[in-house]
Amino acid sequence: MRLDLAAKELTLKLVYYGPALSGKTSNLRAIHRLASSEACGQLMTLAMKNERTLFFDMLPIAIAVGDGFRVRLKLFSVPGQLMHEATRRLVLQAADGIAFIADSRRSEASTNRESFLRLHRNLRHNGVDPARMPMVVQFNKRDLEDIRSDEELETIGARSHEPIYKAVATRGHGVMQTLHGLIRKTWLKLETDQHLEDRVGINASRSMRAIESMLGNRPEWQAP
Amino acid sequence: MTQDDANAADIVMGDVVRLEDVLSRDSAASLCKSFFALFGLPVRVLSQEGDLLAEAHRDRPLCSYLNTLADGRHRCSQTLGEAHSVQPDSGSIVHPCFSGAVYRIVPLFHQRRPIGRFIVGPYVPIEAPSAPESLGSVESIDTGAARAHFSDMPRAREDIAEQICAHLGEVLEILVFFGHRAQLASAMQLASVRESYRELAEKSEALTESHEELKQVDKLKSTFLATVSHELRSPLTSIIGYTEMLQSGAAGALSEEQSEILKTVHGKADELLGLISSLLDLGQLESRTLDLRHEAVDPRALLSGVGSTVVPSANRRNIALDIRVSAGTPKIWGDAIRLRQIMLNLADNAIKFTHEGGQVELGAAPAQLEPGDPSGVGSGLFTANRPAVVLLVRDTGMGIAEDKLSRIFEAFYQVDGGTTRAHGGAGLGLSIVKQLVDAHGGTIEVTSKPGEGTLFTVTLPAANPDA
Ligand SMILES: Nc1nc2c(ncn2[C@@H]2O[C@H](COP(=O)(O)OP(=O)(O)OP(=O)(O)O)[C@@H](O)[C@H]2O)c(=O)[nH]1
Ligand SMILES: [Mg+2]
Numbered sequence: 001m002r003l004d005l006a007a008k009e010l011t012l013k014l015v016y017y018g019p020a021l022s023g024k025t026s027n028l029r030a031i032h033r034l035a036s037s038e039a040c041g042q043l044m045t046l047a048m049k050n051e052r053t054l055f056f057d058m059l060p061i062a063i064a065v066g067d068g069f070r071v072r073l074k075l076f077s078v079p080g081q082l083m084h085e086a087t088r089r090l091v092l093q094a095a096d097g098i099a100f101i102a103d104s105r106r107s108e109a110s111t112n113r114e115s116f117l118r119l120h121r122n123l124r125h126n127g128v129d130p131a132r133m134p135m136v137v138q139f140n141k142r143d144l145e146d147i148r149s150d151e152e153l154e155t156i157g158a159r160s161h162e163p164i165y166k167a168v169a170t171r172g173h174g175v176m177q178t179l180h181g182l183i184r185k186t187w188l189k190l191e192t193d194q195h196l197e198d199r200v201g202i203n204a205s206r207s208m209r210a211i212e213s214m215l216g217n218r219p220e221w222q223a224p
Numbered sequence: 225m226t227q228d229d230a231n232a233a234d235i236v237m238g239d240v241v242r243l244e245d246v247l248s249r250d251s252a253a254s255l256c257k258s259f260f261a262l263f264g265l266p267v268r269v270l271s272q273e274g275d276l277l278a279e280a281h282r283d284r285p286l287c288s289y290l291n292t293l294a295d296g297r298h299r300c301s302q303t304l305g306e307a308h309s310v311q312p313d314s315g316s317i318v319h320p321c322f323s324g325a326v327y328r329i330v331p332l333f334h335q336r337r338p339i340g341r342f343i344v345g346p347y348v349p350i351e352a353p354s355a356p357e358s359l360g361s362v363e364s365i366d367t368g369a370a371r372a373h374f375s376d377m378p379r380a381r382e383d384i385a386e387q388i389c390a391h392l393g394e395v396l397e398i399l400v401f402f403g404h405r406a407q408l409a410s411a412m413q414l415a416s417v418r419e420s421y422r423e424l425a426e427k428s429e430a431l432t433e434s435h436e437e438l439k440q441v442d443k444l445k446s447t448f449l450a451t452v453s454h455e456l457r458s459p460l461t462s463i464i465g466y467t468e469m470l471q472s473g474a475a476g477a478l479s480e481e482q483s484e485i486l487k488t489v490h491g492k493a494d495e496l497l498g499l500i501s502s503l504l505d506l507g508q509l510e511s512r513t514l515d516l517r518h519e520a521v522d523p524r525a526l527l528s529g530v531g532s533t534v535v536p537s538a539n540r541r542n543i544a545l546d547i548r549v550s551a552g553t554p555k556i557w558g559d560a561i562r563l564r565q566i567m568l569n570l571a572d573n574a575i576k577f578t579h580e581g582g583q584v585e586l587g588a589a590p591a592q593l594e595p596g597d598p599s600g601v602g603s604g605l606f607t608a609n610r611p612a613v614v615l616l617v618r619d620t621g622m623g624i625a626e627d628k629l630s631r632i633f634e635a636f637y638q639v640d641g642g643t644t645r646a647h648g649g650a651g652l653g654l655s656i657v658k659q660l661v662d663a664h665g666g667t668i669e670v671t672s673k674p675g676e677g678t679l680f681t682v683t684l685p686a687a688n689p690d691a
Contacts, residue, residue, distance in 0.1 A: 002237065013236075013237060042401060044401070044404075044405055044408075046405065046408065046409050046412070054409075055409055055413070055416070056238075056412070058238045058408075060335045062335075062336045074238055076238065084416070085423075086423060087412065089419060090235070090236065090412065090415050090416060090419060091236075094237065
């Protein structure tokens with residue numbers, strides 16, 4: 001988080017994390033497509049020829065939340081390939097919230113798990129307590145065969161510390177809900193820790209409303 | 225905060241602060257040049273702080289003329305100063321000059337933050353009247369000349385000027401976007417390499433530590449073996465000495481029964497001494513303190529020496545013992561006593577595990593030794609094979625099961641408890657043989673078929689032919 005009182009700007013860093021090819025970049029692309037162009041800046045991708053993320057993707061979003069305040073959201077995606085562990089740790093630095101993008105296919109269960117464990121380890125390595133990091137989980141690729149069923153996800157969701165969202169990132173389904181959920185969780189933690197409202201006068205619910213209406217487009221989840 | 229830290233924080237947030245860091249001067253300069261060539265409008269690009277980053281213009285006769293007049297020079301630099309210090313925060317601003325020309329100042333943004341601006345001008349809007357009064361009011365001006373120069377000024381329609389400025393702004397912002405991207409990529413690459421290196425260094429340190437610990441444990445084991453065997457050996461030699469004294473009648477005549485008992489004591493004590501000596505050898509070998517006295521050893525002499533030692537036990541069990549040395553077998557480069565120990569051990573074993581009426585063969589032949597360390601380090605890849613001698617011990621004995629083969633060179637390993645009990649020995653023999661062969665820079669291999677027999681192949685470096 002970066003608060004610039006002179007410029008009346010609050011910058012939040014939100015990181016899309018997850019195993020290789022789970023659809024992190026696809027999430028950012030969909031947000032870029034769906035969110036109002038007034039709010040969304042240019043999507044910057046640092047990728048290889050084959051579209052695999054090399055360092056990160058970044059999507060800057062800026063939203064006026066009233067009283068002359070502006071909230072800047074910096075959405076990052078990490079490179080998922082195993083060999084980029086050091087880069088993932090760097091991109092994770094100073095993250096305010098994390099969306100964990102999992103692949104819904106049964107065959108990917110252990111890859112998801114491994115990536116999730118590594119995320120925790122990387123956070124601890126960066127001196128962050130994973131339990132205190134605002135986090136949401138997205139089960140992506142709901143359009144594919146042999147995925148974990150809705151009932152299974154419900155059971156997982158009931159046990160899980162993190163809210164769970166379902167998505168088909170390539171079609172933009174569920175992407176905005178995930179983002180809204182992530183922003184809400186992040187803001188809640190920020191308000192608790194930093195008392196933005198008392199200290200700086202940024203009203204939480206008004207800001208959330210401004211952000212959600214600017215990001216717009218909240219198609220409800222539809223089964224594919 | 226150092227510059228590096230500041231950069232690291234910016235990378236992490238993906239921010240860029242300064243136009244001068246992300247805009248390539250060369251691209252900006254050629255862009256300005258082609259803009260000027262195309263539209264005839266002077267242009268300069270300034271950083272947020274007002275530093276000039278790129279420009280393209282030509283001195284206009286009007287400006288040159290005004291600069292020859294004291295008042296003109298004064299007013300001109302004042303106007304330029306103003307134009308340069310204007311910070312438009314949203315749209316472009318048109319700043320007038322006393323000469324009737326204008327400067328158009330356009331802000332540049334990246335990620336919605338102002339990062340610099342560019343100035344187009346001076347040019348005269350087509351809509352403007354001919355030379356304004358303010359031009360004539362310059363002290364000691366020649367109005368005729370000034371008018372003539374004024375009509376030479378570049379001209380543009382304001383709406384078109386606005387459009388081409390907007391276009392130039394977009395192009396510059398694209399350059400900034402890609403410049404920023406390139407900057408982040410190289411910064412990330414550097415940071416990632418650093419982070420990976422740090423991680424590697426950390427792991428390598430941990431490994432070195434555990435390696436040191438293991439070396440310590442290894443050393444402890446060796447010293448323990450050496451100490452224990454020394455401590456055991458001296459009392460044992462005393463026991464043997466005293467037994468011999470008793471047997472020689474030093475303490476008076478012995479009954480038959482007493483003699484028998486002393487003989488058993490002596491025999492057992494000898495056995496124990498042999499075992500302890502083996503332990504000591506192992507300890508020495510593992511602590512690498514074993515001294516080898518290298519010389520050229522004749523393989524025929526070696527094998528016949530070993531043969532004559534074991535022939536009585538072979539004969540006793542009706543086992544045929546053959547010795548075959550191929551023609552042209554070179555001498556071995558090694559320690560004669562240790563080589564004898566190796567072959568004696570293998571021959572003894574062969575006879576021990578062969579049934580009555582079987583065969584044992586001791587052989588020697590020329591060979592090549594694969595270069596490099598037997599532990600697998602590939603340093604030998606770049607050296608030629610060495611001439612070597614292969615020593616064979618072949619028997620027609622009970623053989624060794626395949627799954628046991630790989631373990632027979634381990635200390636205290638016996639193929640099974642039964643054979644140990646039946647044939648004696650602590651399972652140290654082969655591990656010592658292996659260590660001795662290793663100490664010579666040789667290799668030992670075993671192949672076996674249960675029920676058919678076993679073949680041990682020891683390959684040792686050959687001595688120099690002239691040795
Ligand atoms: N069927 C289907 N395919 C998807 C979905 N989301 C992403 N994909 C595909 O999965 C592949 C990988 O998507 P990316 O978004 O590049 O994955 P990533 O997580 O950014 O991958 P890395 O950058 O290598 O870590 C692409 O071929 C996408 O088209 C989805 O919801 N359904
Ligand atoms: Mg990606």
